[in-house]
Amino acid sequence: PGLEVVRIDSGIDRTADPDPHVWMSPSLMRILASNTCMALTAASPGDSALFARGLAGLAADIDSVDAEAGRMLEGMRGASFTALHPAYARFASDYGLVQIALEVEGSEPSPAELASIVQAVRASGSRVVIVSPGFSTGAAGALEMELGIPAAPHDQLSRDWPGSVLGLARIISGAEGAP
Numbered sequence: 001p002g003l004e005v006v007r008i009d010s011g012i013d014r015t016a017d018p019d020p021h022v023w024m025s026p027s028l029m030r031i032l033a034s035n036t037c038m039a040l041t042a043a044s045p046g047d048s049a050l051f052a053r054g055l056a057g058l059a060a061d062i063d064s065v066d067a068e069a070g071r072m073l074e075g076m077r078g079a080s081f082t083a084l085h086p087a088y089a090r091f092a093s094d095y096g097l098v099q100i101a102l103e104v105e106g107s108e109p110s111p112a113e114l115a116s117i118v119q120a121v122r123a124s125g126s127r128v129v130i131v132s133p134g135f136s137t138g139a140a141g142a143l144e145m146e147l148g149i150p151a152a153p154h155d156q157l158s159r160d161w162p163g164s165v166l167g168l169a170r171i172i173s174g175a176e177g178a179p
Contacts, residue, residue, distance in 0.1 A: 025090035080124035
């Protein structure tokens, strides 16, 4: 009782893109950080300077990650990548990429759906299938067998946000050192 719940995703459009993985987008991470700072300041006004300094430092980190990811993905606008679990639409939007998802409404695709996805992936020129820990990789394996597209692991729930975003950019760009 009395626990205050704060929506730090206020101001993020959920109607045009229902992907809940908003933290994978540096542009949306800025909103989450700002909303968190405002909520903390409202809860403890006497610490507002401390929260503002924390926000400034975090904003600089987000800007750095965004700039580095942008450099890695430079020239790839319009390029497609395939993801087993569709957790990267917001990231794709930031960098002008197209995510092709293997999951259909949270489940592995049926054989007919998989055949359609294989055609879409083939036509897109996607070079990688991103797989997430804890998800069945049957559909990703089928793509690897059918099209020779390798699977690359990525954890969108990693506690290392900079490493997660930059790791994803490395995977998609094919940059050396990609996990």
